[in-house]
Amino acid sequence: MSEPTVAAHLRAIELRLCRLTLLRAALTPFRAALRIDEEGAEGRRHLLALWRPCQDGFDLLLEVLPPDLPSAVRLHLLRQEIEGHLLDEVYSYTALVEAIEALEQVCEALLLWVGQELSRVVERLGDPSDEGGL
Numbered sequence: 001m002s003e004p005t006v007a008a009h010l011r012a013i014e015l016r017l018c019r020l021t022l023l024r025a026a027l028t029p030f031r032a033a034l035r036i037d038e039e040g041a042e043g044r045r046h047l048l049a050l051w052r053p054c055q056d057g058f059d060l061l062l063e064v065l066p067p068d069l070p071s072a073v074r075l076h077l078l079r080q081e082i083e084g085h086l087l088d089e090v091y092s093y094t095a096l097v098e099a100i101e102a103l104e105q106v107c108e109a110l111l112l113w114v115g116q117e118l119s120r121v122v123e124r125l126g127d128p129s130d131e132g133g134l
Contacts, residue, residue, distance in 0.1 A: 009121045015064050016114050023057030024107055030054055031100060048086055055079075061110075071109045078103045 004012075030050040033043075058079050065072040078099055085096040 006121060006124060009117075012064065013114060013118050013121065016061070016110075016117075019057070019061040019064055020107060020110055020114065023054065023061050026053040026057040027100075027103070027107075034097060034100060044086070044091070051083070051086060055083075065110075069113070071106050071113060074106050075103070075110070078106060 030047065033046055033050055058075070062072060062076060065075075067073075082096065082099045082103065085091045085099060
């Protein structure tokens with residue numbers, strides 16, 4: 001198999017960045033509702049409704065990450081943990097908050113990884129100042 005082109009690498013990086021941004025945007029209303037401390041049946045239903053777009057974001061992001069990437073593995077496990085907390089008969093608010101905080105850290109790690117991937121591609125292209133570029 002041939003090595004992916006620079007354009008293919010850039011497209012993969014763009015897709016990962018867009019999908020990571022989509023997941024983080026979907027998490028924003030969920031985190032906000034969680035901060036309001038919505039425990040109880042109504043709060044749980046509201047959190048579950050807000051979680052659905054997050055599930056879509058997870059699916060889309062995990063689709064474009066290498067499955068053996070440690071952050072991708074951690075992302076998948078945190079999703080399962082959060083969903084488990086949401087579906088528990090009596091869920092632990094504290095455990096749910098801690099899992100969401102861990103998820104934020106994984107998203108930050110993924111953002112750094114995507115940035116490193118972009119830097120590697122830029123290095124392969126060479127110094128743009130040599131070519132009168134930007």
